[in-house]
Amino acid sequence: MSGNFKTVAVVARRRSDNVVDSVLTVEATLQGLGAKVIIEDETAQRLPRSDRATATRKDLGGCSDLVVVVGGDGSLLGIARELAATGVPVVGVNRGGLGFLAAIAPYEIKQKLTEILQNQFSIEEHFLLHAQVLRDQQVVSESTALNDVVVNPGSMTRMMEFELWVDDEFVYDQRSDGLIIASPTGSTAYSLSAGGPIMHPGLDALVIVPMFPHTLTSRPLVVKGDASVKVRIRDVDDTRPQISCDSQVNVPLEVGDEVVVRKFATPLKLLYPSGHSFYESCRSKLDWASRLGGQSRP
Numbered sequence: 001m002s003g004n005f006k007t008v009a010v011v012a013r014r015r016s017d018n019v020v021d022s023v024l025t026v027e028a029t030l031q032g033l034g035a036k037v038i039i040e041d042e043t044a045q046r047l048p049r050s051d052r053a054t055a056t057r058k059d060l061g062g063c064s065d066l067v068v069v070v071g072g073d074g075s076l077l078g079i080a081r082e083l084a085a086t087g088v089p090v091v092g093v094n095r096g097g098l099g100f101l102a103a104i105a106p107y108e109i110k111q112k113l114t115e116i117l118q119n120q121f122s123i124e125e126h127f128l129l130h131a132q133v134l135r136d137q138q139v140v141s142e143s144t145a146l147n148d149v150v151v152n153p154g155s156m157t158r159m160m161e162f163e164l165w166v167d168d169e170f171v172y173d174q175r176s177d178g179l180i181i182a183s184p185t186g187s188t189a190y191s192l193s194a195g196g197p198i199m200h201p202g203l204d205a206l207v208i209v210p211m212f213p214h215t216l217t218s219r220p221l222v223v224k225g226d227a228s229v230k231v232r233i234r235d236v237d238d239t240r241p242q243i244s245c246d247s248q249v250n251v252p253l254e255v256g257d258e259v260v261v262r263k264f265a266t267p268l269k270l271l272y273p274s275g276h277s278f279y280e281s282c283r284s285k286l287d288w289a290s291r292l293g294g295q296s297r298p
Helices: 020-032 057-063 075-084 106-117 278-285
Strands: 006-011 036-040 067-071 090-094 122-127 129-135 138-145 148-152 160-166 168-175 179-182 205-210 219-226 229-237 241-247 247-254 260-265 268-273
Touching: 006 020, 006 057, 006 075, 006 129, 020 036, 020 067, 020 106, 020 129, 020 241, 057 075, 067 075, 075 090, 075 138, 075 268, 090 106, 129 148, 129 241, 138 247, 148 260, 229 247, 260 268
Parallel strands: 006 036, 006 067, 067 090, 090 268
Antiparallel strands: 122 268, 129 138, 129 260, 148 179, 148 241, 160 168, 160 229, 179 205, 205 219, 229 260, 241 247
């Protein structure tokens, strides 16, 4: 086997059996290339044989040189939060929807994994966000997020009032459905749906996107990547406010709480097969190639 990936871990989307065929193809391909394969223990339980080397999800980064995630972007988000601090690179096989992060299609598994183990790949560093909830100046909860941290009232029919601060400088007092704080990676996710800009993943910046504010002049705000963004909850209209990290980790809030979001210390090393292009992904995933009249540029 060429390259440095001598031990490769494989983990699949939880609570889904339709990824088993892709997991088996990944396993057979890696073993055929001479790699030692470790299967995440919950994934292994869904496979036909039981005589495999396994590890828990939290231990994958410490026992492998590369982690292959079989699932959609949501699966990759979860792995990113758990493994980013280990520094192990991650590559995704897309068995979900859009597939901005999971770059290998199921029919490409053998070709792309062969190229990767022959050193034909690129690695992008995607920084995560680190969110802390402070109550009476004490940290009561914290989590990381690859895409975004969303402060919301917990109900689509209610609004909330909050203050926004950047690097301890007051920005505004706003009444709205909430606020999205997104990384460049997350700029093509929820932030995009709320009217935020598309940001190249190599940018060192954060975007702050208000959700349906009670003003005509509040627009997305881009700040430097090492900024400290603070949201102070003032009023929540009798609802149960919360922050949501990547739409997967939800933390309840109270009036007076402060949510502080900063860049996480260790970036996620996201591996792509050779030839990957962010702009090509935008063309194919966001349908940029379409023109009025139904014609597309070749």
